[in-house]
Amino acid sequence: MAGHSKWSQIKRKKGANDKKRSAMYSKHIRAIQAAVRSGGSGDPAGNLSLKNAIAAAKTDTVPVDNIEGAIKRALGAEAGAAEFKEVTYEGYGPGGTAIFIEALTDNVNRTVADIRAVFNKRGGALGNSGSVAWQFEKKGVLLVRDASETVQELAIEHGAEDIQESEDGLEISTAPNDLYPVQDALVGGGFAVESAQITMIATNTVAVSGDDVRKLLTVIDALEELDDVQNVYSNADLPDEDDE
Known part of the structure; x- marks a missing residue:
């Protein structure tokens, strides 16, 4: 939630007990399947909603097999299946x-x-x-453990709007459409991105x-x-x- 560091949110979710983690995984699976059905595609390259849903799922450590299985099930859903x-x-x-x-x-x-x-x-x-x-606006947020000037300059060059330093690294904010270009630039530059997803930020x-x-x-x-x-x-x- 806004007011919390995004790093803190990730730590909190990763530290959830098995019951809460299972419920969290189920929510991500539902979001992935809904994105596939609404977007009409199981390819995240052509389905931005699916790409966002997968990114959020990976941030919360949902196994890749679960993600791929959810996409396959959504593509093969029968007529009359629940629409979310x-x-x-x-x-x-x-x-x-x-x-x-x-x-x-x-x-x-x-x-x-x-x-x-x-x-x-x-x-x-x-x-x-x-x-x-x-009081909220949609933003892209990336978390990067490397807080070097090179990372900051690369992020700004490709669309970062704001960069906040914390003890864990950098929290980089972008316009929603600039999230993945910034991520691609950082990864292409050899920097590991802890997470990248669309979220709501309090103004x-x-x-x-x-x-x-x-x-x-x-x-x-x-x-x-x-x-x-x-x-x-x-x-x-x-x-x-x-x-x-």
Whole structure:
């Protein structure tokens, strides 16, 4: 979620227990299959949605065999198979934070009911369409462990909009269409890219402290556990000790 370092998000997901990791893999498989069906192609070179879904899956260490199997199953899906729709929801969390949710569902009524229940039980509120979306923008984000000037110059030359240094390396932000050109340039230059994916970035953040930190993380965890929810973003700026 925004407010967290992207490095911290990856560490958190990689450290998930087996049950959570299995659920996370299932969500990626669903996203890959939906991208294949909506894009009409199992080739990521000609299907940007699929390319993004595969990149996200690899970032969360989904095995290549699982990814390839999902694509094959989607290409061979029979008529009448469940069709998943991309939907977004917006809400408010503890500490005055904004929450933006991306879901993939075959039953919108079920999904909105589940999301509303999480907010109602854990101190948040489901908002109307457009209530908080304006506080986020879609960006490409790459994580590179090499923080050298050469990497930064190469990234900027090929479209990087912003570069942030952390103890783990560089977080490079791009316009969505420039994500893969920057990635290709870095890989072509011999630099390893830890991850590259399209995400939502908060345009402004809200500092959260005290008990609101625990409450907010509880809301986000509960939303992420819902089968239909793919991604949860917040504009929370959390204390360093809660980054992981």
